[in-house]
Structures are given as structure tokens and as C-alpha cells.
Amino acid sequence: MNQTPVTVVTGFLGSGKTTLISSVLNQTPDRRLAVLVNEFGAKNVDGQILRSERLEHCEIFDLEGGLIAYSDADAFLPTLRELQRRRHRFDHVLIETSGLAVPTAVYVVLESPEFSADFVLDATLAVVDTPLLLGGDFELGEGSAQASQAAVQSLFDAQLEQADVVVLNKIDDLSEYDLLRAEGDVRNRAPRVRFLELAYGAALDPQLTLGLKLHELSAGHHHGPVRSSPGDDGLPLSDQTALDGHSHGDLGAHLHSMQTHLHFHVHDTGWQSFTLKSSAPQDAARLPVILEDLARKFPVLRAKGFAQVGGDQVQTLQAVRTRVEAETRPGLLDASELVFIGYHINRKKVIQVLSGATGTLWE
Numbered sequence: 001m002n003q004t005p006v007t008v009v010t011g012f013l014g015s016g017k018t019t020l021i022s023s024v025l026n027q028t029p030d031r032r033l034a035v036l037v038n039e040f041g042a043k044n045v046d047g048q049i050l051r052s053e054r055l056e057h058c059e060i061f062d063l064e065g066g067l068i069a070y071s072d073a074d075a076f077l078p079t080l081r082e083l084q085r086r087r088h089r090f091d092h093v094l095i096e097t098s099g100l101a102v103p104t105a106v107y108v109v110l111e112s113p114e115f116s117a118d119f120v121l122d123a124t125l126a127v128v129d130t131p132l133l134l135g136g137d138f139e140l141g142e143g144s145a146q147a148s149q150a151a152v153q154s155l156f157d158a159q160l161e162q163a164d165v166v167v168l169n170k171i172d173d174l175s176e177y178d179l180l181r182a183e184g185d186v187r188n189r190a191p192r193v194r195f196l197e198l199a200y201g202a203a204l205d206p207q208l209t210l211g212l213k214l215h216e217l218s219a220g221h222h223h224g225p226v227r228s229s230p231g232d233d234g235l236p237l238s239d240q241t242a243l244d245g246h247s248h249g250d251l252g253a254h255l256h257s258m259q260t261h262l263h264f265h266v267h268d269t270g271w272q273s274f275t276l277k278s279s280a281p282q283d284a285a286r287l288p289v290i291l292e293d294l295a296r297k298f299p300v301l302r303a304k305g306f307a308q309v310g311g312d313q314v315q316t317l318q319a320v321r322t323r324v325e326a327e328t329r330p331g332l333l334d335a336s337e338l339v340f341i342g343y344h345i346n347r348k349k350v351i352q353v354l355s356g357a358t359g360t361l362w363e
């Protein structure tokens, strides 16, 4: 059976999923890739970022709504049917789930009679914001910090539980001790994980991301020389250079505990997202500082979007809690648009503070 492999990239809000996919796309010009990007916010910023790289060997599909495959109403099935019709045009499908999703419903669709002959799950990668996992980087607004923390922890666990490969990302400022702690933590939370990778800028060798074949029936083989596999000796692996190949042990499909997770999000209505727009030009130096301040005042876990700044420049803003990145390039927008995602965030209060601090109207 010639099935098209599907790699699912999951991970919490802002952990580096889009960065990982972008790195994979840039390293595989010889592979024809379809990338399905699912976002929790109404506006698909990630799809726009990937498209801006103008890579001709891949096609990007936006799936809005944040809960891919969980509802009959979403675009996942029609998109997958379209890919099924044009299957000969793609070597591999990548699916980026929203930062608030658990990919169980995707597995159910892939394994359904309609699609199982044409698609096969290759592997699920979970990208981890390692400083967030370690707890030291988790500054939330007052008021609902505890509830947010609990909600984040349960999502972390649910996403890790589904992962074949865990990518410990954002390790730039971490010590060896922190890395060992993070690896131990992941192994405790997700004992079924097969590979642990360390990454900076979510950059991985594509051989460790695509074509892993972890869910094919014939799995149980080895690729390349394997000197060490995470957890072989019961200890976490801090030096990834020891992994010069990868091993597949007693695989068998994951136990995709659907009943536990299918309605995971429906029950947790605390996660909210909204998009704010402004037609007035923004101050490129001030806006990132204002976003950082907003994340201190309110339980905003993620903010991202594009702002029109002076001199016909467009600023791309990426905030993960209080860490804000901004990049400016020439361009003109109809309006500045920022997506905010958080746990019980109050839209009105964010509008008030953002409008006050920027001296411009946001709505």
C-alpha cells in the first residue's frame, strides 16, 4: 500500500511548532510537502509567516478554529479530501495543531476507512517550551495565575502523552542541570515517548523529523548505527550527539486514549482568543514593550500579528508570555492586527490598556 506519510506537530502555545516546520521546509527542497496549519486564534498568523518564505515545494493550508478534526464543521476533512485527490503531488503531509489541541481526533480521521488506505501517521512530534516546562519562565497576570498554571500543566501532559518524539526547544539559556531536569520531567510525564531531541530555534535534522515510520505495522526496525536511545539505561539523555541514528523498539500504534481527550477542550472554556485591530500607525519601539507589559498585567500567554509602523514598514510581533520578538520589513497593511490568546483574559481590559499605552484606538 502506497500511503502518504503524515507528521503531526503538536506542542503548547508558542513552543516553536511553526519555527520547526519552517526549518524542516527550508531543509527539504527536494520533498513536495503539504502543510496544514491549525490556529486557535481567528486569524492565521502562522500560515502567513510560512507563506512569506515563498517556498515553491510546499503548499500551505490554513485551518481555523483551533480544534482541528474535532467538529464536523471544520475545514480538516475537506482539506484532507483535496489532498487525497491530489495525492500524487505530495510526498509528505505536515499538520501543525493549534497550541491548545491534542491531536487525537486527527488520528481517528487518518485511521478511518475513508483515509486509511491513502494516509499513514508517520510520527507525532511535540515541541516543548523548555523554560516553561521548568516553570521558571511562567509569569502570568495577576488573578488567575493558579488556574492558568493548572490548565497549562494538563495540556502539557495531554500533548506529551501523544508524542513519539519530544523536542525540547528554547534551550538557549539553559544549563546542563536544567536540561537534565527537563529530560527527566518529560520522561516522567510521558513514559511512551521514543525520542527526545534538544533544539534551539526548533532546528532539527529533517531525518529526525520526516520519514520516521513509527506507526507502520512493519515497524520495529533500526535506522543507522545506534549507540544510545533515550532512556535505554533509565537515565535522561542530555547529549544528543550520542544519538547518531534512531531506534524503534516494540512499537505498535499508540494508545490514543480518545475517550479522555476527544472533548478535552470543550470542557475547558477558560482558553480564549480575540483579534484586535487598529488603523493608526504604531510606534515600532514602543509596541513590543507594551505587549510585554500586557502579559504582566493579564493572563495573556500568546500574542502575535502584524502592525503598521512608521515609514511604510510592517512589524511582525511574536509574544510568548513576556518574551516578545519583533521584526520589521517594508510593507503596507490595511490595518494592524494582533491575536491574543490566554486563560480567562478580558478583552475589554486589554483594549483599554493597549489603546491607552499606544495612544491609538484598538478594537
Ligand SMILES: Nc1nc2c(ncn2[C@@H]2O[C@H](COP(=O)(O)OP(=O)(O)OP(=O)(O)O)[C@@H](O)[C@H]2O)c(=O)[nH]1
Binding pocket: 011, 012, 013, 014, 015, 016, 017, 018, 019, 020, 046, 098, 099, 169, 170, 171, 172, 199, 200, 201, 202, 302, 318, 319, 320, 325
Ligand atoms: N529564545 C528562543 N525563542 C524561540 C526558539 N524557537 C522559537 N522561538 C520563538 O518563539 C516564538 C514562538 O514560535 P512559534 O514557532 O511561532 O511557536 P508556535 O508553537 O508555532 O506558536 P503557536 O502556533 O501560537 O502555538 C517565536 O517568537 C520564535 O522566534 C528558541 O529556541 N529560543
